[in-house]
Amino acid sequence: MERKVSRIYLTSEPDIIHFLQVAWEKTLGSGFVITLTDGQSAWTGTVCESDISQEADDMAMEKEKYVDELRKALVSGAGPTDTYKFNFSKESHHFSFEKNLKDVSFRLGSFNLEKIASPAEVIRELICHCLDTIAESQAKNEHLQKENERLLRDWNDVQGRFEKCVSAKEAVETDLYKRFILVLNEKKAKIRSLHKLLNEVQELEKNIEHKMETPTCSEMTTDRDAVYDESTDEDSEILSNPVLTPATVRRDDSIISSPDIPDIAPSRKRRQRMQKNLGTEPKMASQEQQLQEKEKYMWLHLWTTQQLVFHLTNP
DSSP states (O other): EEEEEEEBBSOOOOTTTEEEEEEEESSSGGGEEEEEESSSEEEEEEEEEEHHHHHHHHHHHHOHHHHHHHIIIIIIITTTSSSSEEEEETTEEEEEEEEEEEEEEEEEEEEEOEOOOOHHHHHHHHHHHHHHHHHHEEEHHHHHHHHHHHHHHHHHHHHHHHHHHHHHHHHHHHHHHHHHHHHHHHHHHHHHHHHHHHHHHHHHHHHHHHHHHHHHHHHHHHHHHHHHHHHHHHHHHHHHHHOHHHHHHHHHHHHHHOOHHHHHHHHHHHHHHHHHHHHHHHHHHHHHHHHHHHHHHHHHHHHHHHHHHHHHHHO
C-alpha cells in the first residue's frame, strides 16, 4: 500500500497543525483511506471508487480530471494561504476541502470520518511511516551523492584527457605549420632559381639570335662586294688596253685563227666558280654550327620550362 503524509491547516483552527495521511492500493481513483490527526486525537474514513465517481458526476467533471484534483489537494498538501482550503468539524466529524480561484471557491469533496478510540497507535504508525520515509529518502540521497561523485570523477578524467588531446593537437598543428613553412620556402627558392635560370636562357637566346643575324648580314655584304670586285677586275683588264693598234689587232687575229691556242675565257670562269665555292663552304659550316648551338639552347630552354612547371604543379 502506498502512503502519503502531508501537513495541512484547517480554516477553523489555522494556528494548529494537522497531519493528513492518504493511503491507496492501486491508484488514487480506485479508492483510498484518509486519516486526520492533530497529535492528540485521530479520525479516519474510507472513500470507495463509487464515491469518487459520484463526486465527479456532481461536479460535472471527468473522473480522470477529478482524480487529478484530488491528488493535488490531498497528496501534495496545502497551507493557509494556498489554493486549497480544508474544513473539519470535530462534532459532526465531517471533512471537506475547497479550491480557490481568485474570488470564487468551489467544493471538491467531502467525507464523513470516524474517531479512532486509540489514537496513540495511529500516531505511532504515522511517526514510523515518516521515519521510514526519511530513511528511504536519506538512502536515496546518499546513493545519488555517490553517483554524483563518480560522475564528477569521470568528468574530471574526461576533462583531463580532453585537455591533453587539445595540447597534443596544438603541438601537431605547430609542427605541421613549421614544416609547411620550410617546404614553402624551399619551393619558393626553387621557383626563384628556375625563374632566374629561365631569364638567363632567354637572354642567351636573344644574344645568340643577334649574333647569328649580324654575321649573315656581313657575309651577304661581303658576297656582294666580291662579285662587284670581280666585275671590276674584268673591266680593268678591258680598260687596260683602251687603244688597239693595227699590229695588235693583226696579232690577235692570228692568235685566234690559230687552232693550237686554247680559249682562255672558260678556264677563267672555272677559276672564278672554284673561288666562289671555296668561299661558300666556310659560310655553310659556320651556319650549321650556329644552328646546332641554337638547337642546344632551345633544348635547354625546354628542359628549364618543364622543371618550372613540375615544381609549380607538385608542391
